Amino acid sequence: MRLASAYTEIVVYGTRVPGYWAGKPAEGDTFFLYTEDRSYKKGDVLEFEGAFGSAPASVFDDETRVYRSGQITNIYVVWKARRAGPGAGREPASKRIPPP
């Protein structure tokens, strides 16, 4: 999955959720990857394991400066991630949360 944003945050029911936007925005196929790892950059390609859910969230697009509230957002809670494609092998010092 290619990261479509720099490190940012959304708000879900008043709680700040940090992470990155990823996916193919042109196809309307976007996800928010919930992670506290700030070491990735926009354009990085990630392979990750996690769990999926969706929730209404407040989001801000840094490029268009559009704010939306109550937008149903697909969210992946990232358990484990690593870079794929160019730049792979540079493992970030990420905090790994073992799956239950």
Next chain:
Amino acid sequence: MSRRRTILPPVLVCGLLSLLAGCGRPPERGIAVDEFDVRLLTDAVSVRSRLGEPLGGYLAQYELNFEMRRIFIALDILKYEKGESLMVKGTPTDDSVRMSYADQIDAEFRVIRVLKAEPPPLRTDIDKPPPVIRLPR
């Protein structure tokens, strides 16, 4: 006293998200939505409303019937700056905040909960020359 950080187990977060998705719905359904063309008078501020709710947002000004009106627009993400112009869609509330601004000392401003905010579209026709009108001979 030390502060401890609690991390929810991922499975709990997922369950919570799924539950929220099931229960959640866009807040604008069935609620009146007003539109305002505002200019932000302040940078982002955190205040407590008259009903005791902590709010983040901006004091903003818009024109209605040749009269300037001021409101408090409440957002969850505060990335706009003082002086910016915004087109705002939001739901009026019965709540208000008490603030001082310019000639208004300790005044009450109505709270608008913002559903969507965006900068106005940039005009692209400003640099174009005026159209040439050819008169018939």
